[in-house]
Amino acid sequence: MFEITTTRHNPLIDPSLAVWSWEIPVYLFAGGLVAGMMILGGLAMLRAARGDDPRTYFSLHTPLLAFVLINLGMGALFLDLAHKLYVWRVFLTFQPGSPMSWGSWVLIAVYGALLASALIRLPQAWPWLGQRVPLLQRLSDWLLASAGRVKALGWANIALGTGLGIYTGILLNTMVARPLWNSAILGPLFLVSGLSAGAAAMHVASIFLPRRPPPQGMIGGAVSALCQQLGDEPPERRTVDGLIRADLLFLAVELVLLGLLVVNLQTSSASHIAAAALIVSGPYAWAFWGVIIALGILVPLALQGLELGHRIPHTILPALLVLVGGFALRWVMVNAGQASHIVHAAGL
Amino acid sequence: MLTSFAAPNGGAQCPTGGRAGTDMSRFGMVIDTRKCVGCMDCVVACQTENDVPAGYCRDWITTEVRGQFPAVSMEIRSERCNHCDNPPCVSCCPTGASHVAEPGHVVLVTADKCIGCKACIAACPYDARYVHPDGYVDKCTFCHHRTKEGKDPACVSVCPTHCMYFGDLDDPKSKVNELLRTRKFHTLLPEAGTRPRVFYLT
Numbered sequence: 001m002f003e004i005t006t007t008r009h010n011p012l013i014d015p016s017l018a019v020w021s022w023e024i025p026v027y028l029f030a031g032g033l034v035a036g037m038m039i040l041g042g043l044a045m046l047r048a049a050r051g052d053d054p055r056t057y058f059s060l061h062t063p064l065l066a067f068v069l070i071n072l073g074m075g076a077l078f079l080d081l082a083h084k085l086y087v088w089r090v091f092l093t094f095q096p097g098s099p100m101s102w103g104s105w106v107l108i109a110v111y112g113a114l115l116a117s118a119l120i121r122l123p124q125a126w127p128w129l130g131q132r133v134p135l136l137q138r139l140s141d142w143l144l145a146s147a148g149r150v151k152a153l154g155w156a157n158i159a160l161g162t163g164l165g166i167y168t169g170i171l172l173n174t175m176v177a178r179p180l181w182n183s184a185i186l187g188p189l190f191l192v193s194g195l196s197a198g199a200a201a202m203h204v205a206s207i208f209l210p211r212r213p214p215p216q217g218m219i220g221g222a223v224s225a226l227c228q229q230l231g232d233e234p235p236e237r238r239t240v241d242g243l244i245r246a247d248l249l250f251l252a253v254e255l256v257l258l259g260l261l262v263v264n265l266q267t268s269s270a271s272h273i274a275a276a277a278l279i280v281s282g283p284y285a286w287a288f289w290g291v292i293i294a295l296g297i298l299v300p301l302a303l304q305g306l307e308l309g310h311r312i313p314h315t316i317l318p319a320l321l322v323l324v325g326g327f328a329l330r331w332v333m334v335n336a337g338q339a340s341h342i343v344h345a346a347g348l
Numbered sequence: 349m350l351t352s353f354a355a356p357n358g359g360a361q362c363p364t365g366g367r368a369g370t371d372m373s374r375f376g377m378v379i380d381t382r383k384c385v386g387c388m389d390c391v392v393a394c395q396t397e398n399d400v401p402a403g404y405c406r407d408w409i410t411t412e413v414r415g416q417f418p419a420v421s422m423e424i425r426s427e428r429c430n431h432c433d434n435p436p437c438v439s440c441c442p443t444g445a446s447h448v449a450e451p452g453h454v455v456l457v458t459a460d461k462c463i464g465c466k467a468c469i470a471a472c473p474y475d476a477r478y479v480h481p482d483g484y485v486d487k488c489t490f491c492h493h494r495t496k497e498g499k500d501p502a503c504v505s506v507c508p509t510h511c512m513y514f515g516d517l518d519d520p521k522s523k524v525n526e527l528l529r530t531r532k533f534h535t536l537l538p539e540a541g542t543r544p545r546v547f548y549l550t
Contacts, residue, residue: 082464
């Protein structure tokens with residue numbers, strides 16, 4: 001027999017840690033999504049700087065959408081803070097040992113890169129704003145006048161997107177007290193999941209492309225600027241196929257990394273094996289196998305494979321499923337991670 | 349706040365020698381589980397001394413029973429923040445609110461630097477922290493306001509069985525060091541690598 005009883009009764013701590021609710025999964029999902037969009041957008045900028053037709057790359061046209069999404073994520077994070085009025089304290093210091101401190105400063109740079117990227121096409125996509133603030137037009141012209149500047153912005157997007165994507169995983173990874181999170185695989189896993197979610201978000205956004213003629217006024221122009229139209233014609237088939245191929249690759253890598261995470265935990269200490277059981281066969285197994293693996297990866301892989309082979313028509317269903325799976329991954333990891341704990345040796 | 353907790357064994361026998369700790373001190377606590385009866389005086393003393401809000405606790409009693417009848421053993425422990433030498437709650441804090449303070453090298457939280465992100469709570473293997481109703485994260489301070497003046501923490505002062513000892517682990521002549529030299533002891537979750545500074549004599 002091994003039995004522990006305690007008189008401790010602190011709210012959100014006992015009987016099981018539950019300090020993070022829906023806000024942190026939303027924040028991590030939005031962060032990963034935007035990270036993916038930034039990397040894909042950055043790659044498109046490098047191609048555009050090399051001379052490719054920028055209209056070919058839809059990812060070039062969604063930085064403002066990414067800006068809105070990252071603000072939604074930051075809004076969720078703010079709601080999670082228990083001492084909200086002191087949030088500015090984060091920006092008075094830099095704590096090199098704290099992933100959250102790194103993330104806060106990276107997010108400042110992310111905001112700058114997203115706004116600069118949006119500026120490239122903002123005056124054309126939202127004429128109402130471009131006419132009233134001529135400075136935006138001049139800045140846009142200045143950015144586009146040099147391939148070197150577009151290239152630099154592209155690299156900035158890739159570097160910051162990679163940093164942001166990995167950060168969302170490392171944030172959990174560094175907490176020794178929660179065995180489910182004690183794997184450095186979480187960094188690349190969340191990054192690749194963010195890439196697949198970013199590609200999926202662009203797929204979904206593409207159906208909301210403004211129809212001809214796009215709205216130009218104050219409100220309609222602002223909304224249509226979120227996914228700036230590529231031109232009079234819909235995206236070329238090969239562009240869409242390219243995005244699907246990229247998503248297939250991301251999903252396959254994500255599946256491998258999830259497998260490695262489980263192997264990593266299952267072959268580690270008793271605490272880690274117990275943590276793995278939470279998602280593999282315990283209370284979170286339905287979400288892990290059913291939503292993350294099946295609905296979020298396997299079904300989209302199959303559907304997109306069939307789409308590429310022109311066996312079924314192209315729809316946004318796989319993209320929607322990828323987004324659901326991406327959020328479920330964060331939800332499961334945050335909640336099951338809090339439920340995991342170091343197993344007392346005497347209790348084995 | 350109660351300020352009348354006189355050290356039951358007198359200042360001269362206080363593990364810190366009745367003197368304020370120095371910047372070289374490394375405070376620690378030793379609890380004799382053979383004497384502890386789980387009366388919870390330490391819990392009540394802490395709540396009174398530190399104005400701990402109702403429904404919360406900075407220290408608590410854990411009872412561990414193991415074995416098969418008739419060979420059953422029970423250990424009663426008074427638990428709290430372990431003021432670890434390698435505190436994960438400090439390294440993960442994005443604002444520096446969670447920090448190591450002198451004298452005594454104790455882990456404290458500066459309330460008006462804390463944003464309530466709760467990373468430190470998730471990082472603590474002992475679940476020793478909680479969110480204070482005012483929003484900041486709170487925990488045992490080893491009664492720093494008392495110990496920096498050479499007094500014992502409130503919990504140690506009131507213990508009716510005198511099973512708790514407080515002192516400087518870096519002072520070879522301290523009572524806590526003497527106990528750790530002469531008695532068997534264990535710490536909580538040493539495998540977490542946090543190097544806790546609350547020791548339990550067995």
